[in-house]
Amino acid sequence: MPTLNITGKTTVYGIIADPIDHVRAPMVFNPAFEAYGIDAVMVPFHVTPDDLPAAIAGMKVMPNFGGLTITVPHKVAMMALCDELGASARRVGAANAARFTEDRRLIGDNFDGQGYVAGVTKGGFDFTGKRVLQAGAGGAGMAIAFAVAEAGAAAIxxxxxxxxxxxxxxxxxxxxxxxxxxxxxxxxxxxxxFDIMVNTTSLGLHAGDALPIDVDALDPGTVVSEIIMIPEETELLARAKAKGHPVHYGRPMLDEQARLIAAFIGCPFPD
Ligand SMILES: NC(=O)c1ccc[n+]([C@@H]2O[C@H](COP(=O)([O-])OP(=O)(O)OC[C@H]3O[C@@H](n4cnc5c(N)ncnc54)[C@H](OP(=O)(O)O)[C@@H]3O)[C@@H](O)[C@H]2O)c1
Known part of the structure; x- marks a missing residue:
């Protein structure tokens, strides 16, 4: 556990979800705040869908409340509660982070897709001109498809x-x-x-799940990427590695998203 030194000057951030017990954002942000000497804390808030407008209205009137990260089931409902939305949130139709301006306007945006692209790019892959196979078209898949196109992919x-x-x-x-x-x-x-494939389905979360694609039919050299974080090595990645494909794990998407969101909500992590 990080040793938090909370004072009257500390900026408070929240993560809202329902249920709340599984969220990981406090374990990502608080150690980073401590490591980088940022005077901020991220607290989990259990907010039900019915209470979402009241919870946001409460946060809005507290000047030391800097912003929030948003997860299931609030990402779509938050769109209507923001005063302004970034291009990514508008394209995807969901917001996963929001920040308050000095005059307490709430600005929302979505970093799921950019987090994936940044993670894979930092791992050494450049999407420019590449042919991408994306398995899945759910919430995360939606954000990733837009971000991969924005990153310059030739085809998806x-x-x-x-x-x-x-x-x-x-x-x-x-x-x-x-x-x-x-x-x-x-x-x-x-x-x-394809040059790269990404699994954005939930297949692989549980032992015995079917594979999202036929790994044996991939071209040699096709990069195989995953966004599932637990297990770290899904059956898809294990099989791809065994066949000699370069692979990217799911965790960097979360880490890079945290970095992007930290900058967005006003507490950037240094490089
Ligand atoms: N690394 C990260 O930072 C990060 C961030 C967000 C999400 N994730 C992970 O991404 C995964 C998807 O999350 P999500 O929020 O996008 O979920 P979602 O909106 O529920 O979408 C699930 C996707 O998986 C497909 N799917 C589910 N069960 C299937 C099955 N039995 N056979 C074939 N396809 C199936 C769905 O297909 P249909 O459209 O046909 O239902 C859909 O495309 C989860 O594993 C989640 O943990 C990771």
């Missing part, structure tokens, strides 16, 4: 169990980034012809 194939969701997401990403060739398809496509 979104493969999802519910094909209509993949097709709808592909239409939206293509409309936002016309230079990127985005298509939606069924989950069981032959995954050949």
């Amino acid at each position: 194939t979104i493969a999802n169990r519910t094909v209509a969701k993949a097709a709808a997401l592909a239409d939206r990403v293509r409309a936002a980034f016309p230079a990127c060739d985005v298509t939606g398809t069924a989950a069981d496509i032959a995954p050949a012809g």
Whole structure:
């Protein structure tokens, strides 16, 4: 446990969720605040959907409340409670961080996708001009598809169990980034012809889950990336590694997102 030195000058940040006991943000932000000498603390707030407007109204009237990170089930509902939204939140339709300005306006944005891209980029992969296979079109997948297009990918194939969701997401990403060739398809496509694949489905969270794609059908050299953090090594990554594919783990997405969110909410981590 970090030794927090909270005083009357400390800026308070929150993480809101329902349920709350699984959230990881306090364990990421508070040790960083301490390590970097930032006079701030992040506290978990258990907020139910019915109470969300009242909770945000309460935070708004406290000048030492700097902002919050937002997770399930509040990311979409927060959109209507923000006074202003960044481009990423508007594209994705969900906010996962919000900060108060000096005049107590609430600005929301979404860093899920940029967190993934920053994590993989720091790991040595450049998305510029690349062909990307994305398994999944849920909340995280939505943010990642926009961010990968924004990072300069030449093409993205979104493969999802519910094909209509993949097709709808592909239409939206293509409309936002016309230079990127985005298509939606069924989950069981032959995954050949890609530079990188990313698993944004929840397949791999539990032992015995099916694989999101057929690893044996990937081209040699295709990079395989994951956003699941626990287990650290999913079956997908284990099989890909065994076949000699370069892999990227899920944890850097969270770490890079924390760095981006810290800068956004006004307490940047030094490089
Ligand atoms: N590293 C990070 O920082 C980070 C951040 C956010 C999320 N995540 C992880 O990302 C994963 C997805 O989260 P989410 O919030 O995007 O969830 P979500 O909105 O519920 O989306 C789940 C996705 O998985 C697919 N899926 C679920 N069960 C499936 C099955 N049995 N067979 C085939 N496809 C299945 C869904 O397909 P349908 O559309 O057909 O239902 C959908 O594409 C979770 O494992 C979560 O832990 C990691």
